[in-house]
Amino acid sequence: MKIGELAKRSGLSTHTIRYYERIGLLPVADRDAGGRRDYDPSILIWTEFLGRLKTTGMSIQDMLRYARLREQGTHTGLERRAILETHREMVRRKLNALQVSLLVLDTKIDSYVDTEKRTHHDDNTPDRQFPDAAGTR
Amino acid sequence: MKIGELAKRSGLSTHTIRYYERIGLLPVADRDAGGRRDYDPSILIWTEFLGRLKTTGMSIQDMLRYARLREQGTHTGLERRAILETHREMVRRKLNALQVSLLVLDTKIDSYVDTEKRTHHDDNTPDRQFPDAAGTR
C-alpha cells in the first residue's frame, strides 16, 4: 500500500502520515525499489487506534509514550494498560462534562423557543424590551 | 468586582479575560476612578455560558458570532438560536463518537488484562512471544 492509499483508507493526509512517521507515531515505513513508502495493510489497525486516541482527546505526547512502548514489545503491556486506564478516566470525565453542557444547551435553546412564542406578534416592533429569557445578558 | 476576583470566580486567568475583551468575547468593562475594570456580578452568567460553549468544543470564531449577536439585542434571538442548534448537533455527534471510542478503549484495556492473566506466571521470561492480544500490532 502506497502512502496515498493509506491516506484514503486512514483519513489522514499524506502530509500528516509523514509527519507522524517523523515524530514516531507511525513506524518508519518499508520502501519499494524507488524509495517510496510501502505499507502493510496491518498498519490500518494502528492508524485506526491512533484515531480513537485522538478522538478521545489524547495529546500527541501521550500517544507517543504509548507508541514507543508498543514498539518495545509485549513486556510493556502493563505500562500501556496503565496509560489507557488513566486516559479512560479522562474520557469519562469529558463525557460527563459534555452531557451536562448538552443539557444546559437544551435549556438555553428552549428558552429562545419560548421567547419566539412570546414575541412573534411583534415582528414590526423588534426594539421593544424584554428581559433576556435566555438568561445571559 | 475587579478583574482578579472575576478570574477566580470564572476560572479564566486575568490575561485571558483581557484577551477575551480585546477580541470581543467579553464586553468592554466599566472602569473605576483609577481606570481599572470593575465588573457587575452578572458577567459571571456570561462567562459561565462561554465556558459551556468552550467545553463543548465551540471555536472562538463561533463564540464571537454569538457574542456579537447578543450585543445587538433581543431581535437577534432567532439567529442565536440557530447557532446553538447547529452547535448542539455537533455536540451530539461528538458525544456519540466519544461513547463509541470509550467502548473500544474498554475492550482494549480488557485485552491487556487478559494478557496479564495469561502471562503472569512468566514474569521471568518476558521475551516469550505472544500474539498481541490487544490487536494493534
Added chain:
DNA sequence: TCTTGACTTAGAGTACACTCTAACCTGTAT
C-alpha cells in the same frame, strides 16, 4: 520521448487559543 501523477526530502508557514513581558500606574497598610 514526453507528460502526468504520485512520490521524496528538509524545512518553512499556519491556525488556534492563549500566555507572558515590560514599563508603568494606583490604592491601601504600616
Added chain:
DNA sequence: ATACAGGTTAGAGTGTACTCTAAGTCAAGA
C-alpha cells in the same frame, strides 16, 4: 513615606498539531 498587591497597555512569545512549499525523483501510459 514607602512598600506592595494588584491593576493598566501594546505587543511579543508559546505550544499544539498540523499543513504547505520547493525542488527534485520515479514509473507508466500516449
